[in-house]
Structure formats: structure tokens, C-alpha cells
Amino acid sequence: MPKTVRSAGSAHSKNYKFPESTNVRRAEVGTQAQFRKHKPRKKYRYDDSLSPVMEWDGQSHGRNEGEKLIQDTLEAKTLDEAKAAASKLKAISKPFLNWAGKAERYAFDVPTLPLFIHERLSTKAILETLKGHRFDKNQETMLDLWGDPQHSISDQVLRAYEHKDKWVNRMILGDSLVVMNSLLHYEGLGGQVQMAYIDPPYGVKFGSNFQPFVRKRDVSHNDDEDMTREPEMVQAYRDTWELGPHSYLTYLRDRLLLTRDLLAPTGSVFVQISDENMHLVRQLLDEIFGPEHFCGIITFRKTSSASGNLLSVVSDYIIWYAKDRDRVKYCQLYLRKEAGEAGGTQYTWAELPDGTRKSFGSPEKLKAGAPNGSRVFRQDNLTSQRPAQDGDVREFVFEGKRFTPGRGTFKTDLTGLQNLASAKRLIAVGNTLSYVRYIDDFPVFPISNVWEDTAISGFAAQKLYIVQTSPKVIERCMLMTTGPGDLVLDPTCGSGTTAYVAEQWGRRWITIDTSRVPLALARQRLLTATFPWYELQDDSRGPASGFVYRRKHNRKGEEVGGIVPHVTLKSVANNEPPEQEVLADRPETNSSITRVTGPFCLEATIPTPQQFEDTDTETRGTEAASSSSFVERMLEILRRSPVLRLEGNKSVTLKSVRAPAKTLSLSAEAIVPNGTEKPVAFLFGPENAAVSEKLVYEAAREAHAKSYSHLYVIGFAVQPNARMLIEKSSEIVGMAATYVQATPDLMMGDLLKNMRSSQIFSVCGLPDIEIRKLNGKPKGMRTQYQIELLGLDVFDPIEMVNYKSGGNDVPAWFLDSDYNSLCFHVNQAFFPRTGAWDNLRKALRGEYDESVWQHLSGNVSAPFEAGEHNEIAIKVIDDRGNELMVVKNLKEAK
Numbered sequence: 001m002p003k004t005v006r007s008a009g010s011a012h013s014k015n016y017k018f019p020e021s022t023n024v025r026r027a028e029v030g031t032q033a034q035f036r037k038h039k040p041r042k043k044y045r046y047d048d049s050l051s052p053v054m055e056w057d058g059q060s061h062g063r064n065e066g067e068k069l070i071q072d073t074l075e076a077k078t079l080d081e082a083k084a085a086a087s088k089l090k091a092i093s094k095p096f097l098n099w100a101g102k103a104e105r106y107a108f109d110v111p112t113l114p115l116f117i118h119e120r121l122s123t124k125a126i127l128e129t130l131k132g133h134r135f136d137k138n139q140e141t142m143l144d145l146w147g148d149p150q151h152s153i154s155d156q157v158l159r160a161y162e163h164k165d166k167w168v169n170r171m172i173l174g175d176s177l178v179v180m181n182s183l184l185h186y187e188g189l190g191g192q193v194q195m196a197y198i199d200p201p202y203g204v205k206f207g208s209n210f211q212p213f214v215r216k217r218d219v220s221h222n223d224d225e226d227m228t229r230e231p232e233m234v235q236a237y238r239d240t241w242e243l244g245p246h247s248y249l250t251y252l253r254d255r256l257l258l259t260r261d262l263l264a265p266t267g268s269v270f271v272q273i274s275d276e277n278m279h280l281v282r283q284l285l286d287e288i289f290g291p292e293h294f295c296g297i298i299t300f301r302k303t304s305s306a307s308g309n310l311l312s313v314v315s316d317y318i319i320w321y322a323k324d325r326d327r328v329k330y331c332q333l334y335l336r337k338e339a340g341e342a343g344g345t346q347y348t349w350a351e352l353p354d355g356t357r358k359s360f361g362s363p364e365k366l367k368a369g370a371p372n373g374s375r376v377f378r379q380d381n382l383t384s385q386r387p388a389q390d391g392d393v394r395e396f397v398f399e400g401k402r403f404t405p406g407r408g409t410f411k412t413d414l415t416g417l418q419n420l421a422s423a424k425r426l427i428a429v430g431n432t433l434s435y436v437r438y439i440d441d442f443p444v445f446p447i448s449n450v451w452e453d454t455a456i457s458g459f460a461a462q463k464l465y466i467v468q469t470s471p472k473v474i475e476r477c478m479l480m481t482t483g484p485g486d487l488v489l490d491p492t493c494g495s496g497t498t499a500y501v502a503e504q505w506g507r508r509w510i511t512i513d514t515s516r517v518p519l520a521l522a523r524q525r526l527l528t529a530t531f532p533w534y535e536l537q538d539d540s541r542g543p544a545s546g547f548v549y550r551r552k553h554n555r556k557g558e559e560v561g562g563i564v565p566h567v568t569l570k571s572v573a574n575n576e577p578p579e580q581e582v583l584a585d586r587p588e589t590n591s592s593i594t595r596v597t598g599p600f601c602l603e604a605t606i607p608t609p610q611q612f613e614d615t616d617t618e619t620r621g622t623e624a625a626s627s628s629s630f631v632e633r634m635l636e637i638l639r640r641s642p643v644l645r646l647e648g649n650k651s652v653t654l655k656s657v658r659a660p661a662k663t664l665s666l667s668a669e670a671i672v673p674n675g676t677e678k679p680v681a682f683l684f685g686p687e688n689a690a691v692s693e694k695l696v697y698e699a700a701r702e703a704h705a706k707s708y709s710h711l712y713v714i715g716f717a718v719q720p721n722a723r724m725l726i727e728k729s730s731e732i733v734g735m736a737a738t739y740v741q742a743t744p745d746l747m748m749g750d751l752l753k754n755m756r757s758s759q760i761f762s763v764c765g766l767p768d769i770e771i772r773k774l775n776g777k778p779k780g781m782r783t784q785y786q787i788e789l790l791g792l793d794v795f796d797p798i799e800m801v802n803y804k805s806g807g808n809d810v811p812a813w814f815l816d817s818d819y820n821s822l823c824f825h826v827n828q829a830f831f832p833r834t835g836a837w838d839n840l841r842k843a844l845r846g847e848y849d850e851s852v853w854q855h856l857s858g859n860v861s862a863p864f865e866a867g868e869h870n871e872i873a874i875k876v877i878d879d880r881g882n883e884l885m886v887v888k889n890l891k892e893a894k
């Protein structure tokens with residue numbers, strides 16, 4: 001049995017808290033049926049004067065707008081009014097970017113959906129559970145570790161979106177447009193995001209941005225096997241790509257518009273893009289943010305080498321806009337100055353330890369030849385180009401020789417020159433008198449918009465996700481435009497680099513992705529990460545109080561702290577103490593603390609595909625039509641391929657598949673030849689989303705009322721609580737039900753070259769676990785339990801029995817050792833056969849027994865005690881990011 005070495009509560013691992021920030025309360029998953037605060041879809045309008053399409057011989061929008069402005073100019077009562085109308089007219093006649101669908105679309109609307117909390121995650125909670133092998137939700141400290149406010153169900157439902165809770169960082173599954181709309185209109189987050197980092201699909205190839213497997217990074221673009229099969233992703237792909245670059249631009253414009261609404265007045269947006277579409281995206285940003293709010297384009301190196309027919313491409317770009325350039329928050333970043341490197345190429349002189357000064361001709365020769373203890377410097381201009389005025393010094397005698405400023409003037413007055421001379425800051429070379437600028441006068445130089453050092457060698461090997469951005473790139477953007485405690489948003493989460501960097505730098509974060517695969521990777525990355533502990537100005541206020549910076553020197557006397565002097569010619573000439581600069585990326589660290597990721601939650605929008613009450617008549621008509629044509633299509637497929645596949649080459653063939661006569665929620669009925677010949681019912685899950693609990697509940701009730709013998713729920717994806725309801729449907733609704741996975745290839749249609757019709761519907765398993773009661777507990781301790789993940793259980797509808805299939809080789813599985821039937825609290829997280837926990841294991845060496853870490857990379861949990869609910873939940877993440885959840889009572893322990 002694993003044991004801990006140190007006592008619980010040791011301060012060795014710690015995370016930041018945000019006591020001053022709050023979040024609008026969201027309810028937990030499982031309460032959505034009771035949620036009543038539905039909101040209508042939200043309409044967004046573009047600034048239509050930006051794409052006027054001025055066709056004077058037709059009835060275009062541009063013509064109407066143009067004619068109105070001419071009229072306004074003619075009828076203006078004041079000169080100012082006339083000028084305003086005329087300058088608007090001028091603005092709309094400027095060149096603009098047009099694409100198919102733009103001119104017809106002056107507005108778009110987005111469903112306004114609430115977010116529900118599905119999981120609470122906290123590295124600290126996992127570590128504390130492992131220390132004590134105990135999980136007790138009554139212990140306030142444990143709840144704090146998850147940031148769980150523990151509201152009753154009624155409080156969650158009735159007070160959602162009214163009250164506030166403590167801040168917890170957020171990872172959200174859903175389309176970015178829908179989620180951002182929810183943040184704006186359910187939570188009122190408009191104007192609160194300090195920085196948005198967007199790394200959208202580059203608009204080049206589909207495969208490269210939609211990695212289909214958690215553990216496979218190399219995706220080939222022409223291989224069916226490598227296509228994503230998540231329904232939401234296929235939909236996202238269609239939205240983005242139906243009309244190639246045309247729909248890509250629409251996709252981006254919509255999301256940028258909502259991003260702008262979310263940004264704080266001092267906020268910034270960064271859009272990462274490659275050279276193929278950079279010009280188009282820049283134009284788009286001009287339209288949404290206004291050209292006057294453009295702040296720069298950063299070229300960053302993404303790879304150290306690349307081959308190509310013509311010039312090799314080694315860089316990508318980040319386009320930076322401010323919400324308001326005049327108010328933008330900006331912190332200058334600096335790079336270390338080295339002789340011969342960027343910022344230090346002119347440092348060719350050294351002051352040797354004996355005080356003599358020597359020119360080496362080049363920084364390379366200087367580095368090779370200057371003895372230890374030398375002080376590197378450059379000759380700098382002592383004169384400026386300003387024409388001489390009365391009173392300027394026209395000549396200065398230094399070491400017996402007369403020097404004049406030539407056609408310009410000396411940069412300082414006579415006293416200044418004398419001060420420079422007595423501080424040994426002057427050097428005469430030939431007829432030129434120069435200023436001596438030591439490299440350590442200001443040991444750094446301001447960063448520019450070309451970042452050469454961002455292609456870290458060996459970085460590819462560390463990549464979790466195929467299109468992962470180098471953390472250094474996002475780190476710089478974040479340090480430039482945000483402060484500790486600020487809110488950062490990334491609507492293109494991927495493997496969570498923005499969240500990871502935000503976590504490192506004590507910023508609050510929200511990140512969104514429509515695909516489960518990257519979110520699975522991001523969760524693992526954050527849960528297992530370690531960061532330096534940057535000292536806080538005030539621990540009780542958290543990162544918002546700011547980090548501590550100090551001036552420090554190493555043994556060689558070099559400046560190595562977060563505050564450096566900035567000695568200038570002016571400060572020496574005036575005999576003033578030098579100014580100091582803060583290096584934002586070098587706060588003080590406390591090496592005795594291993595910082596881990598703070599609590600975060602996984603949330604999702606719960607779409608209600610069957611709910612049309614909020615939509616307008618036209619949308620309702622189209623949605624209903626497309627939903628009914630989808631059901632008809634599925635019915636036809638089931639008729640033609642009436643075979644349900646089971647594991648181990650077994651199958652069941654259905655008979656007499658047809659639509660039920662009159663139905664509210666069922667999609668089909670058929671006969672299963674299992675002796676009884678009684679009809680069974682089918683529910684087809686939605687085309688573009690996971691099957692929800694509500695759909696299952698309604699179908700099961702109807703199937704029960706109509707005396708079907710079984711309900712088959714066919715879906716492309718299923719929400720974990722819907723899956724649970726299917727498993728328990730016989731107990732809860734009196735109707736036995738089985739989940740049948742439809743191959744997502746059905747939705748791919750033209751996207752795939754070949755569709756394998758042989759495996760259209762398969763009955764897939766749920767985690768098969770064994771709960772063990774551990775014997776030999778020490779006296780006074782409560783009973784300990786342990787879970788083993790044996791594999792997956794698959795149901796055989798003919799024999800009505802379960803099969804076991806191997807399932808130890810999963811990318812991840814989680815344990816909630818006191819499941820409350822709502823949100824999943826992760827208190828053990830397993831990444832079998834990986835080194836995912838290695839960093840933390842090394843950092844906390846000695847604090848935990850080796851066997852604890854072995855558990856976390858295997859399929860047997862560490863021991864734990866029963867909690868208040870006596871129930872546990874296990875969630876398994878499969879290779880395609882699907883979540884399979886099972887709930888068990890501890891009474892079942894062997």
C-alpha cells in the first residue's frame with residue numbers, strides 16, 4: 001500500500017488563488033432539465049458601411065447608403081454636419097475586401113445557450129487525496145482546492161447567472177461563437193477580457209487543424225483514417241470550409257466581432273496566422289477593429305529549418321490590434337544584451353582589469369581575446385545633428401586635445417562634459433571624442449517585432465498537439481499586454497498553450513475548443529504542469545497584487561534580477577542616479593515551492609436541438625426540415641444496414657425497420673430476433689451534437705408507455721450523463737436501453753473517399769471496473785477502497801449479457817471517489833503508461849512514495865476512503881476524446 005512521506009498540508013506544492021475576482025454562477029451538469037432561464041438567439045450586425053458594393057446602376061446596399069450620404073451632405077444645416085456626411089462617403093469609397101456571401105450578410109444570429117459545469121479539476125486536490133488517501137467533501141480545505149462553492153441544486157438552478165462565486169479558471173467545450181455569445185449575454189463578460197489570443201485554423205488544410213486522436217500527432221491530409229469524426233468538429237469544419245476561403249473569412253469575422261465585444265477598453269487581440277492568409281486576415285481585422293487600432297505584426301520563427309522549391313518558410317505571424325490604441329495596456333519587454341548578438345553588435349571594446357581600454361575590432365574577437373574581469377563597452381556618439389545655438393559648447397579639451405562637435409552639437413553642456421570626463425565616460429579615438437557606453441549600463445534591449453528565438457530546438461518532440469504554438473510566443477504577447485490577475489481568453493484552445501502560459505504568469509484564463517481531443521490534451525497538460533512560484537506583493541490578494549521584482553547580481557557582478565539600472569549619457573552627465581527598468585519576465589522566485597495549476601473547471605454548452613420556441617419562424621422551419629430529413633436519412637441507413645456490431649465479431653440483425661406510427665420523441669422501431677419478437681424502439685441522436693440526457697429521458701418514457709421491449713439510442717457522440725441514464729434507464733424509467741455508436745463516417749459524406757459500410761452501428765462498451773475493499777487497515781483508520789480499470793463492458797442484445805473487451809490501454813481515466821450525481825470532481829487522474837506525471841514526481845521527490853506515481857500512470861487507483869455519497873464515478877477518455885462514464889456504489893466492493 002502506498003504511503004506518504006511528509007504530512008498532509010506541507011507547503012511544498014501550492015497554487016495561486018484569485019480572492020479578488022469573481023465569476024458569475026453557473027449550474028452543474030445534471031440540473032439542465034430544471035434550468036428555466038432560457039434566452040433568445042442574439043443578432044449581431046456588421047458595420048455595413050465597410051462593404052458597400054457601390055453599383056450605381058443596380059439597387060445595391062452601397063448605392064442606397066451612398067445616395068443617403070450625398071443627400072445628408074446637401075441638406076446639412078452646418079458645415080460640421082456636411083463634413084461628417086462627406087467623410088463617411090469618402091470612407092465607404094475606400095478599397096475593401098469582398099468575398100462570396102459577404103454582401104448578402106449584414107447580420108448573423110447565434111443561439112444564446114447557458115454553460116454547465118461538467119468537471120472540477122485541481123492538481124492540489126489530487127495531491128492532497130494521495131497524501132491522506134482520504135476524500136471528505138465536508139472538509140472545507142478540500143472544497144477550496146477545487147474552488148467548489150458547493151451550492152444546493154435549487155440554489156444552482158435558481159441563482160445561476162444572478163449570484164457570483166469565487167473565480168475559477170475555465171476550459172469550455174463548444175463552438176467558440178456560441179460560447180463567446182454565452183459569455184457576453186449570460187454572464188455580461190463584455191469589456192472584461194484583457195487579452196485574446198486566437199490561433200485559428202490557418203485556412204489552408206483541414207486535417208492539420210483537427211487532430212483526430214489524442215495520442216497520434218502525425219496527421220496526413222489525404223487519409224480517411226486521419227479525419228476527425230467528432231460531430232461538432234465536422235460541423236465546425238463545414239461552417240469554416242464549405243466555400244473555401246470565403247466561408248473561412250466569414251467564420252473568422254464573426255468570431256472577431258464577438259472577441260472585440262469581450263475586450264476591455266485597454267485590451268488587445270493577437271491573431272496567429274501563416275503567410276498564406278495573413279494579408280486577408282489583416283484586412284479583416286482592420287474592418288472589425290479599425291485600422292487606427294492596429295498595433296503591429298510580429299514575425300516569429302516557428303522552425304529552425306524547412307525545405308521548399310523556392311524560399312523556405314520558417315516563420316508565422318501574429319497580428320496585433322488593440323480595442324483602443326490610445327488606451328492599450330503595454331509593457332515593454334527586453335532581451336538580454338550580449339556582445340555580438342542582436343542589440344550588442346557594436347560592442348567591440350573592452351576595459352581590461354588593469355584599466356586600459358582596447359579595441360578588438362569585432363565582438364567575436366573581443367569574446368575570444370578579452371581576459372576575465374574585463375568590462376565590455378562601445379564607442380557611442382557624443383554629438384547630435386541639432387544645429388548649434390547660442391550658448392552651446394563649440395569646443396572641449398580632453399586629455400590635452402581639442403575636440404569640436406563638427407556640424408552638430410555636443411549632447412550635453414560644459415558641466416555635463418566635465419562630469420562625463422571625470423566619470424571616465426569619454427574616449428578619444430583619432431579626431432573623434434566618444435561616449436563610453438558599457439554593456440552593463442543597460443544589460444538588456446527592447447524587443448522588436450521580429451522574434452528569432454522562438455523555434456526551440458527539440459520543441460517538436462515535446463509537442464502534444466500537432467499545431468501547438470511555442471509557449472514563448474504567447475508568453476511575450478501576454479507579458480506585453482496584461483498584468484498578473486488579468487483575464488485572458490483563447491477561443492482556439494488546442495492543447496491549451498494560452499491557458500498554460502496564463503497559469504504560469506498568474507493570469508486568469510478562459511479557453512474554448514469545439515473538439516474533445518485537444519481538450520483532453522490540455523487537461524492533462526495543465527493537471528501535470530509545474531511552474532516557478534513567483535513571489536507576490538501580497539499573498540492575501542493573490543497575483544492581482546503584482547509580483548515582486550528585485551535588483552540582483554551574480555558572482556561575476558552581472559545584473560540578473562528583475563530590476564536593472566538604465567545608465568544613460570544624460571544621467572552620468574547630470575550626475576543623477578540612473579533610472580531603473582522592470583523586466584516583467586524576471587520576477588523573484590521561491591525555489592522551495594513547487595507551483596501547480598490552480599483549480600479549473602470543464603464546462604460545456606448544452607444544446608437543445610429539439611427546442612425551437614425561441615427561434616424565429618423562418619429558422620424554425622429550416623431547423624425542423626433539416627432535422628426531419630436527417631431522421632429520414634438515418635432510418636433509410638438503418639433499413640439498409642440493419643446490423644448492430646458487437647465486440648468479438650458478433651452481430652445482431654434487425655427486422656422490419658420502420659418509422660413509428662405516432663410519436664413524440666422516438667425515431668424508429670424494429671424487431672430484434674431474440675425469441676420474443678416484440679418491437680424495440682430507436683432514438684437517433686442529433687446530427688451535430690452529442691445525445692443529451694433530456695432526449696434519452698423523453699424517449700425512454702415514451703418507449704415505456706408504448707410497451708416496447710428495449711430502447712436503442714443511436715448517436716454520434718453521447719454526453720456522459722446521458723450515457724449514465726441509458727445504463728440506468730431500466731431502474732429509473734422502467735425501460736431497458738442500450739447505446740449504439742453510429743459511425744461518424746455517416747456525417748462525413750463527401751469528405752471521405754471511402755466509407756466502410758460494414759461497421760455502421762456498433763454497441764460500444766462502458767468502463768468495466770472492480771472495486772476492492774482493502775484489508776489490513778491500521779487501527780483507527782476508516783476502510784480503504786481501490787479501483788481497478790479492467791477494460792470496457794459491451795452489451796450483447798441477443799443474449800442480453802455483457803462482454804468484456806480489453807481496455808487498459810486508454811489515454812486517460814479519472815476517479816471521483818465521492819460522486820454527487822452532478823459535477824465530476826477529479827481526485828485521481830491517471831495517464832496510463834505515460835510519463836505525464838514525471839515533472840511533478842521529480843519536483844516533489846521524497847514527498848510521495850514512488851508507488852503513488854505508479855498508480856497515476858497505471859490502471860489501479862491509489863487507495864481512498866468512502867465519501868459522503870458512498871458512490872464513485874469513473875470517467876475514461878478514449879483515443880478520439882470520447883468520455884465514457886460509469887457510476888458505482890461502494891457497496892459493490894469485493
Ligand SMILES: C[S@@+](CC[C@H](N)C(=O)[O-])C[C@H]1O[C@@H](n2cnc3c(N)ncnc32)[C@H](O)[C@@H]1O
Nearest residue numbers: 175176199467468469492494495497513514515
Ligand atoms: C491551430 S489550433 C490551436 C492550437 C493552440 N494554439 C495550441 O498551442 O495548441 C486551432 C484549434 O481551434 C479549434 N477550433 C476550430 N474551429 C473551432 C470553433 N468553431 N470553435 C472552437 N474551436 C475551434 C480546433 O479544434 C483546434 O484545436
